[in-house]
Amino acid sequence: MARTAAPVPPPSLADGVRAPEWDDGLDCWVVADQRLAQQVLNHPGFASGTFERSFQLYMTDEARAEYRELTEFLRLWFVQADAPEHTALRRPVQRMLSASYVRSLAPRIEEITDECLTGLAAASPQDVMPHVADGISGRVMAHVVGLDVPPPVLHRWSRTLSLFIGAMYRRDYARAAHEVMVEMGEALTGAKALEGFPTDTPEDRARTTATWAMCLFGGLETTASLLGSTLLTALGDRELWARIRADEPGAVTDLVESVLVTRPPLRHLGRVVAYDQEIAGERLREGDLVLVSLTGQGPLDDADPADAPAPAVPAAAVCPVTGATAAAEPAGPERNLVFGHGPHYCVGAPLARLEAALLLRRLAARFPHARLTDEAAVWGPNLSYVGLDHLYVDLGGEN
Template sequence: MADTTAAARVESIEADFFADPHAHYRRWRADGPVHRVRFPDDVVRWVVIGYAEARVALADPRLRKDIAHIDGIVHAKRGSTPSDPNVVALLSHMLSTDPPAHTRLRKLVNKAFTAKRVAALRPRIEQITASLLDAMAERDQVDLMDEFANPLPVTVICELLGVPYADRDDFQTWTRALVTVAGEGEDDERPAASAAMVAYLANLVRAKQTEPADDLLSQLVLADDDGDRLTDRELVSMAFLLLVAGHETTVNLIGNGVNALLRRPEQWRALCADPAGVPAAIEEFLRFDGPVDMATVRYTAEPITLGGTEIPAGELVYVALAAANRDPARFADADTLAVDGQPTGHLAFGHGIHFCVGAPLARLEAEIAYTALLRRFPDLRLADAAATGHWQTSTLIRGLLELPVRVR
């Protein structure tokens, strides 16, 4: 029998949510694994926080991702007009489509984004890492986000895609505006940011079509499956997905993990003493405080029951990966970081057909980054252990805005 209490109760995402979403999830969990939640834009959405329910939801074809349909639902609930076409254009990538369109797009991307191409990046990632750590070594105190966690993945994704590194400030500013939670005053930045991003990426695609190079975006331009190729619109949205997802997630996999480690010095020392444990520790960082809070939105194509709660058709649904990865019903001592454990089954990269295509690259970059950082700066510590830090106001991205550390 479906639970009606969850359908009647409405939680809220307030300003304090972003500093510690886990505290909210713990409170919500006492009342079940599925909740109605009012977001800062005043639209009520459903949020799945239980691990078992999240895993089901991520793979259930009744929960769909077509961005045009989702946009219509959002604006019907707001009583407003549909989004700027540029926003929809940017989000019309494989992460926001359903089969058979998703199957087609993923197949074309897989032809260009191969395991061999990712593995070949190791020497260059090691070189970039060493250079950044050399620069850090010249100072007593640095912001780890600015000096290491951010420039490493940004440099890698720029070189991989063939995006000029000199343009990083522009596309990161546009990205930040687009992933920030919509609320009073926030929407004003989105049309300008989306228009600028579309124009930038369209020019970049045209350049690759005219003069292809040895980079992933050129390979996507040339990708062919029995005569099927990505359209210009699809190339722009795919470039947006790979550019944003390709750096934002790894930036915060590094930042969140280092922050968690340095707040537990005994675990930092243990990992310094046994750097062979880095790959397993990375999986624990992904589980404990991963770079994605809630997976991108879905909608119910028909009524669906999760965790005993019925969600009607035509509703917006978020799967809170961060909450699922701290569900005590799945992970013992879920709120405790344990780098010497063997975490398995976390959902930080999603599950099902939308599992993150860039997961191997994120893991490779994180392995190189952590191994080098531990070896080079075993005495690294927080500049102010009492400071809780400032976090992005995003339900998608879980990441610090700064991480001041003492190098010496």
């Protein structure tokens, strides 16, 4: 965890802003108010090195020694660094994933999407998640990085790392994550995305490999979740689906943005208190973990779905974690924090948005009579990630 040279004034709380709260069960501070969350995500008093602190808190000395190679690999992810190191490491990746480059990918993403939809049409049952959401996100990231690795393998890597990051005290998760780290390193050797990145020394090679492993990880699970939730929302509202089929101006982009608000794939980001400070009478100590909500909810704020009033849309279209249904009104990018905020804003955000928009357009063009089946959605929620394990549809025949 990098400390600032000198403390700066802590984030300020405007009237009505919810102060940070200590959660005994999670043993960390929770920032649920989005106005305060924006400040925390962009404030030098909160560092990004949550992995390092989590290794200390949740792994035994023996586990840290045994899996030192794994912990070093994760420490090298540039999202775990702060300025100026983060700025320097992020810049070449950001240049590579520029807006013009992402736009240039559209024809290839359309091809991948059509191929995945063809596979979905031939499947029984027609499950969006493995055939389309995992397929598109995996094949797009393989194309961007330059890997010849199928989506099921890529998603196995990502999910294995997710399990370890979420439960570092589990030795079995650490063992599996270490094996995945080795597989990823071998697969990334010679990948086209690594060209032009430093590889002269062992340290350079380790950093470059970790950087692109992180990019792979970031472009898989959350994107697959966004794709699944986008289709669930679209097909769960027949009026909305009619607008998309008719290609009404703004219908697709507005829907993608509304899904990012109502069903964000990632619910929280972690930070570490960089030095002792006080916010709204709460004393935050150096080294305390902070869970920053990207949704405006704390981790325990969500009501039991069984207790919620009957929704106006099919029950399968209601997220059991957030209780969210489709958002009818447009929601601009500034209305959500799902891609982060400030210097750590996700470099892959334009790519994820493009994949979701192209999927909606290609599905509507090819399968305008698609619908959700009964009990279509099978959710696989946890504390931070919100996504579908399965989404069953009936494509209704090709146009």
